[in-house]
Amino acid sequence: METLSTLTYREHIETLKDDLDFEEQGDAIYLYHSDDEARLLWAFHRPSGSHPAQVSDPNTEVAIMAFNHSRLGALERFTRLNPAVIADPELRNHIRNRSRMLFRALVDNDFSELLEVLHLFPVFLDQACDQMINGRIWNENYATPLRASMFLESAHEQINEKLIEGVIRRLKPLKEQSFDEAKGLLAELVNQAQKLHQDIKAHYIGEFETWLTREKLHPLQNIVLTKQIHQLKGNYE
Numbered sequence: 001m002e003t004l005s006t007l008t009y010r011e012h013i014e015t016l017k018d019d020l021d022f023e024e025q026g027d028a029i030y031l032y033h034s035d036d037e038a039r040l041l042w043a044f045h046r047p048s049g050s051h052p053a054q055v056s057d058p059n060t061e062v063a064i065m066a067f068n069h070s071r072l073g074a075l076e077r078f079t080r081l082n083p084a085v086i087a088d089p090e091l092r093n094h095i096r097n098r099s100r101m102l103f104r105a106l107v108d109n110d111f112s113e114l115l116e117v118l119h120l121f122p123v124f125l126d127q128a129c130d131q132m133i134n135g136r137i138w139n140e141n142y143a144t145p146l147r148a149s150m151f152l153e154s155a156h157e158q159i160n161e162k163l164i165e166g167v168i169r170r171l172k173p174l175k176e177q178s179f180d181e182a183k184g185l186l187a188e189l190v191n192q193a194q195k196l197h198q199d200i201k202a203h204y205i206g207e208f209e210t211w212l213t214r215e216k217l218h219p220l221q222n223i224v225l226t227k228q229i230h231q232l233k234g235n236y237e
Contacts, residue, residue, distance in 0.1 A: 055072070108139050
């Protein structure tokens with residue numbers, strides 16, 4: 001019977017593939033193997049995606065392979081990644097395609113993890129802005145006005161009309177909100193006015209002015225909401 005010493009790592013992994021405990025055996029042998037080549041191959045062949053520990057592998061080539069084949073969420077994947085990969089522009093280029101996919105998911109969510117990733121790793125801001133502008137919207141997990149403002153503040157050196165439009169597209173439209181939801185949102189905007197980015201305020205002022213002309217409200221309701229819009233507008237101006 002052939003032993004591991006007489007087989008290449010790749011050949012040995014192939015011999016294990018039909019075993020029910022393939023991944024368990026592979027982890028036991030290859031996860032912390034002393035040979036970088038062995039760990040690199042296992043990061044690629046591991047059936048459920050690379051192991052979280054492999055993303056932190058001290059060998060940058062192994063870490064890159066593991067990052068690209070991991071099934072971890074974006075935040076955990078970036079925080080586990082060998083810091084040497086993040087620090088080196090050439091090495092970062094090897095995870096660029098996967099990073100782009102991760103940022104596509106981050107900007108298509110409520111921005112909570114997006115802001116955390118950018119706070120920890122601001123070097124990826126370019127990719128975040130690119131996906132904010134060019135990424136399609138797949139989910140309905142809208143950003144909050146406050147988080148949208150925080151993103152624009154962090155990207156202040158790259159702000160342009162397209163970026164602002166990309167952020168606004170990820171805010172829940174007023175037409176999709178009930179009266180009570182819209183009323184609650186307006187009160188929230190007024191309370192947070194000092195923390196909101198001016199372009200986010202300007203967007204909502206226009207949206208609510210249009211919304212008020214469309215809604216058939218009781219005169220007293222109209223007065224109260226108009227006053228709140230003026231409060232928001234006063235903070236904006």
